[in-house]
Amino acid sequence: MKHIVVLTGAGMSAESGIKTFRDADGLWEGHDVMQVATPEGFQDNPELVLDFYNQRRRQLLTVEPNAAHFDLASLEKDYKVSIITQNVDDLHERAGSSNVIHLHGELLKVRNVIDELSYFEHQGDIKLGDTCPKGHQLRPHIVWFGEMVPNMDIAMEVCATADILVIIGTSMQVYPAASLMHYVPEGTPTYFIDPKPAMDSRGSLIVIAETATKGVKEIIGLLKSKD
Incomplete structure (x- = not known):
């Protein structure tokens, strides 16, 4: 899997x-x-x-989880899914995701x-x-600015085992979280979803300039087409 x-x-x-x-x-x-x-x-x-x-x-x-939260949770039927979030809300969990790591x-x-x-x-x-x-x-x-990020080591270990990386709704400008994409194995297919992306598609990186709800649906379609 x-x-x-x-x-x-x-x-x-x-x-x-x-x-x-x-x-x-x-x-x-x-x-x-x-x-x-x-x-x-x-x-x-x-x-x-x-x-x-x-x-x-x-x-x-x-508030309630949106369609993107529920769509990510549905991926667990066919994949092992690990979510590493900078968000401090519990919307991933409420949508049904079972493996969520909170960085902040x-x-x-x-x-x-x-x-x-x-x-x-x-x-x-x-x-x-x-x-x-x-x-x-x-x-x-x-986790406030200037404080240690206790789950960072766990997140790095998880990234090192990724077959596919998906980045949603983050500028990837805030460290140490921004460094995580560099811990996945070289050549890992990576999808970046953001309506105003700070990067362009290149190599194994595919940029999807959409909101989370539209972008996750697009990724699910891409994954199904490759299975």
Whole structure:
């Protein structure tokens, strides 16, 4: 069974109503990213950061997976599929994908400020003063700028076993995630889906300038034609 590795970014969830990470002006939902997505920002104004993610969490609970999420999940009938996502939502899982690696954390999980590996499910708000059983303040289970990416090594190992690579809705500009496409075996067929792609087709790379929902359907058609 061929192994398809899928790298997804903000464009994957945009059609579900989740805004992309940063607008053109560099702001995220009206906030400077350094205020709400860094350890320093949390240290300076923890209430602002907690409220920011509380709003993102509430929004996530109001949206549903889109057709691209469901189409990727359906590939598991004929392929081994590993999804490596930069997204912090759970839409891949809700659509039925069974092997999802989150590089940047998960919005519906929390952890304490001391132990990045001690996290648990949480769908409600987090407030200043909310603590874990050990008495440490809770924070979103999100990998902020400047923090280590705990699942990066796992993601690199997965990419090294890919027979097919699919990249959806990510500029491949944010490191270390952007480096993952270089860990697949040389010559691996690679499909890049983005309505405004930052690269052109060449060699084993096929660029599909479409949204996630249209692009994934196109890839499924291409895969079926080659089976």
